[in-house]
Every structure is written in C-alpha cells, then in structure tokens.
Amino acid sequence: MRLRAFGVGAVAALAALGLFAAFIGFKGPSSGGGTLLLSLSSRSAGRLGDTQVLIHSARGGWSALAHIGNVTVPAAPETYAAAQADVAPGAYDGLRLAGRDLSAPIRVTAGQVEPVLVTVSGGLPQDVFAGNGAYNSGLLGLQGKLKQLPDFSLTDQDGRILDRSSLVGSIVVLAAFHTTCHDTCPLYTSILYQLRQRVPPAVRLLEVSTDPAADSVVALHDYAVLAGTSWPLLTGSADQLAAFWAPFGVRLSGADSHTNFLGVFDGHGLLHHFETGIPDAGSVPGGLSTMLSSEGMRELRSHGDGWDAAAVADQVRAAADLGNPSAGGGGLAPSFRVDALGGGKIGPADFSGTPLVLNFWATSCLPCRIELPLLQRATTERKVRLLLVDERDSASAARTFLNQVEVSSPVASDPDGAVGRLYGVSVLPVTVFIRADGSVEGKYLGQTDAAILGDHLAALTG
Known part of the structure; x- marks a missing residue:
C-alpha cells in the first residue's frame, strides 16, 4: 500500500483540472492496485484532530491507510481531500480514525479510483460513504437535501x-x-x-x-x-x-x-x-x-x-448499489415543464418529434464532471438533442459548475427533486434515452461512457 498525502498545491491543481470527478474509469496506479481517495466534509465547518487512518478487511485485518493532521473540515458541498492511497484490490468493510471504528462496504478495483467520504461532527468522524453513489448521497445528506430516517x-x-x-x-x-x-x-x-x-x-x-x-x-x-x-x-x-x-x-x-x-x-x-x-x-x-x-x-x-x-x-x-445499472425502456417519458437555467420554461415537449437525451446531474456528483462534456459531444455528433436536469442545486452553483466543465446544453432546474421523482431517479447521474415519438428507449443508472452512449444513440437514430 503506497500512500500519497494531498498537499494544498496538489489539491488546487487537481481541482483546476477537474480531476476530483475522475473517479470512475480514472487510471489507477501502475502497481496493479486501486486508488482510494479519502475526503472529509461536515454539516457546518469544524475540525478533525491529528489521527491515523486504518482500513479493515476480513482477510487482512487492520492496515495503515493514511495520516491526517489537525485539519479544518469544510461544510458540504465542499470537501477536504485528506489522502490518496494505493490499495490492493478487494473488499473492505470499515475505517478506523480518531478512536472510532466506522463500518462501510468499500470495494477497490484495480486501475480505478474509489472515492470515500467521511462525515465529521463535533470534531469526531460520524459515518463513511464509499463509492460514487454513496459519496454523492453523503454530501446531499449533509446539506439537508435528502430526508433521513429520524431517531425513534x-x-x-x-x-x-x-x-x-x-x-x-x-x-x-x-x-x-x-x-x-x-x-x-x-x-x-x-x-x-x-x-x-x-x-x-x-x-x-x-x-x-x-x-x-x-x-x-x-x-x-x-x-x-x-x-x-x-x-x-x-x-x-x-x-x-x-x-x-x-x-x-x-x-x-x-x-x-x-x-x-x-x-x-x-x-x-x-x-x-x-x-x-x-x-x-x-x-x-x-x-x-x-x-x-x-x-x-x-x-x-x-x-x-x-x-x-x-x-x-x-x-x-x-x-444498495446492487444489480445492473442499465434499465429497460417502455412507455412514454413523463412530461414536465420547469424553469430553465437560461430563463423561461423548458421540458421534453420543447423537443417533440426529435430524439432526446435527458441527463440528471448535480454539482455534488463527482462522475458528472466527466460525463457531461462527453454527453454534449456525443449527442452533437449524432444530431440528438440533450436536456440536462440539474437536481437540487441553486442556479448560481449550477452555472459555475457548467462553466467549469465547459458545457452549454440547455438545463432544466429541479430544485426540489420533483422531476427526478417522476423518472425514479435515486442516484446520480442518470441518463434517459427518449425516442422521437416520446417513448423511452432506455435508462442508464450511473456514469456512461462512449460505448454505452453509442449503443443507445444508435437505437434512437437508427
């Protein structure tokens, strides 16, 4: 296990390049292992004291993962990039830091990056969210954008x-x-x-x-x-x-x-x-x-x-992050008409008679940074219209994000998640492929790539 702690300069460089998003499909270390990126965030800004971080597996027990100094932990959606470590591929079941053992299923794949978010409150770690879907959910939960089971x-x-x-x-x-x-x-x-x-x-x-x-x-x-x-x-x-x-x-x-x-x-x-x-x-x-x-x-x-x-x-x-993320189509795409990020109203009816791709995304979604430019290029090449649905962000945050990733496709704002619920969106990103007659050709849960998009776009235009 080879540890590389993030310094302030490295963090700034990665942020400038948009590489915090590059968790799915990002090239891992040449050692044959996977890369675990550990981030910290909180509901309101706080601190986490000096601590060792250990990772646990059923086969290998506890192993040293990283050392974190006395750091300021920002309020979500901001995160502190605490460490990057090369980890042997396999299944892990928890982290230990600041005297606490936190259970979480962590799957490390050779040549890929596994994002892990640790939430902090009152100077102590509270929970671990591993994987892109859970990472996004953790940030949304800290911001109060996801409802939670109450104590009872x-x-x-x-x-x-x-x-x-x-x-x-x-x-x-x-x-x-x-x-x-x-x-x-x-x-x-x-x-x-x-x-x-x-x-x-x-x-x-x-x-x-x-x-x-x-x-x-x-x-x-x-x-x-x-x-x-x-x-x-x-x-x-x-x-x-x-x-x-x-x-x-x-x-x-x-x-x-x-x-x-x-x-x-x-x-x-x-x-x-x-x-x-x-x-x-x-x-x-x-x-x-x-x-x-x-x-x-x-x-x-x-x-x-x-x-x-x-x-x-x-x-x-x-x-549970189980099963195949690809879902079948069938039926008509649900109709909606909401505020457009550029002003006015927008919805699928504005693209009636032409194939349409709907993509549900958010500024806290790490894979979306990679996927959105790819979607824009692929749909433009295939002459298929693209409508982006921004989930639960402010207009200013959405504009800043899109400027960073250089995406200019039309955007429908969904600040309360109502459009997402119409389409059964529970993780991000989600892409829905709609035929010219308004029927759903297919739906993909998670980050797409060129091959996935090629198959679906060919089905829309073939």
Whole structure:
C-alpha cells in the first residue's frame, strides 16, 4: 500500500483540472492496485484532530491507510481531500480514525479510483460513504437535501421495542398504514408482501402506523395474522408517531383518512426514493381482501399509478448499489415543464418529434464532471438533442459548475427533486434515452461512457 498525502498545491491543481470527478474509469496506479481517495466534509465547518487512518478487511485485518493532521473540515458541498492511497484490490468493510471504528462496504478495483467520504461532527468522524453513489448521497445528506430516517423507539405487534439503531447499515423500505384503513393501506401491505419475495432478507421492511388511537399492539398483531406479514408493524403514542412522520409530510389519520407513503432508504438512513400514490398491487395477501371497501376494490382493479413491487425492488437495488445499472425502456417519458437555467420554461415537449437525451446531474456528483462534456459531444455528433436536469442545486452553483466543465446544453432546474421523482431517479447521474415519438428507449443508472452512449444513440437514430 503506497500512500500519497494531498498537499494544498496538489489539491488546487487537481481541482483546476477537474480531476476530483475522475473517479470512475480514472487510471489507477501502475502497481496493479486501486486508488482510494479519502475526503472529509461536515454539516457546518469544524475540525478533525491529528489521527491515523486504518482500513479493515476480513482477510487482512487492520492496515495503515493514511495520516491526517489537525485539519479544518469544510461544510458540504465542499470537501477536504485528506489522502490518496494505493490499495490492493478487494473488499473492505470499515475505517478506523480518531478512536472510532466506522463500518462501510468499500470495494477497490484495480486501475480505478474509489472515492470515500467521511462525515465529521463535533470534531469526531460520524459515518463513511464509499463509492460514487454513496459519496454523492453523503454530501446531499449533509446539506439537508435528502430526508433521513429520524431517531425513534416504537413498539411492534409482539410488544417488542424497535429503535433506529437496529436499522443502521440496512436498506429499509418503509410504508405508512393503519389497521382500520379499508382502501389503499392493504395495497401497500401487499407491495411489501411481494417485495419480501424479491429482495434479500437483509433488506428491512417496516410499516408504521398513522393512527395511534386505534393501533394498539393487539390491533397490530391481529392485522399481521390476517395479512400473513413477517415484518415489524410499529405503533406508539401520538407524539411519537407525529415526530416520526413529520420529516416526510405524513399526517396522523384515522378510518379511511390518511396520507400515503412508501420510501426506500439506504444503509445510512437517507431517503433515496418514495411513492405517495396508489400502487399496482395486483392482489392482496392473506385475508386482507376481506378488509377492502368498494373503493379499495376499485383501486386494486385500476392498477393505480402504475408502480408495483418490481419497481420498488429496482429502487432497493439502486439504493444498495446492487444489480445492473442499465434499465429497460417502455412507455412514454413523463412530461414536465420547469424553469430553465437560461430563463423561461423548458421540458421534453420543447423537443417533440426529435430524439432526446435527458441527463440528471448535480454539482455534488463527482462522475458528472466527466460525463457531461462527453454527453454534449456525443449527442452533437449524432444530431440528438440533450436536456440536462440539474437536481437540487441553486442556479448560481449550477452555472459555475457548467462553466467549469465547459458545457452549454440547455438545463432544466429541479430544485426540489420533483422531476427526478417522476423518472425514479435515486442516484446520480442518470441518463434517459427518449425516442422521437416520446417513448423511452432506455435508462442508464450511473456514469456512461462512449460505448454505452453509442449503443443507445444508435437505437434512437437508427
């Protein structure tokens, strides 16, 4: 393992060249190993004292990785580039620094660069985000741009206490429900029932009540028996449940008055995707069909808003960085019309009748720095229109970023992530390829390259 600590001059040089973005496909060291780039950031500027950094693997135990001096840690989205180290390819499971052991899956690939973000608060390291998707999520989380599972202590259908600490490191799928609901809630329970067959057991499923008055432990137990569920159904006092649901805009309810919510959270508890409409459940498990009102039966037969357990499973895989990032096409591209970075309004309808590539990006997305110029060149050469969708940035930050990477394609601003949710965007970057007739040819999760773009653009123009 060969260590190269970053000095201020080296950091400035890399920043000027845009190489902080070059984590995917960037040439690694000639030693045959991979390169681990360690960055620090915080919610508000602070410091981290002098510390050794060690990395752990199941096979090799703890190994020295870097030494960090007494440094100032900037507030996100800014980062402090703490060290660059050549690391043997393989799987690692945590870092040790400042007296703390922090668990995180870290995959180092020969000839490539693995970005690792350590968040700092109160002078101590708090969490580790490894890989491009997690790195981006960590920065967005520090900026408050991603909602997060709150601290909680609630009671399940067997009278056991479940709290936030028991979910650390797990992908979580959370749904709102209450036991006296006769329409949408049983459909959400059905989605989780089907999801249990599609995702690994390590993925945690939860339903949390929105009706503390009716949902006693006994009521939850009876509902679990009726539905045949195997996951926790949680309840608590009115204050506990109101505090739990407040970050997600879910109101406490009763009878058939309720707010729908299903969310997929990553291993850090950050919300990556959510749904609030009526699902396409297809069927309901156990005896839940006996609970459905005429409205509930109508919703079941209607196929709802088109999202089903398979779509949620795709989001789980994206949150866990599992599975193939290439997703199939089909259906019409969702329509939107939002503020354009250059003024006025913009949306897919402005490109009607011509092939279009939508690219979702953000200034905190490291691979986007490499991908955006490539996208602009490739679409220009193929005479395909390109619309960039900027996720959750200010207009000034977006303009500065685009000037740095010398990209001038039209930009749609998505400050609250609404357009991203229309397209199921849970990681960045995401590229959607749209045919001239408005149908989706395909979708790619993660950084594209010339070969990937060539295949999709040929399909659009062939």
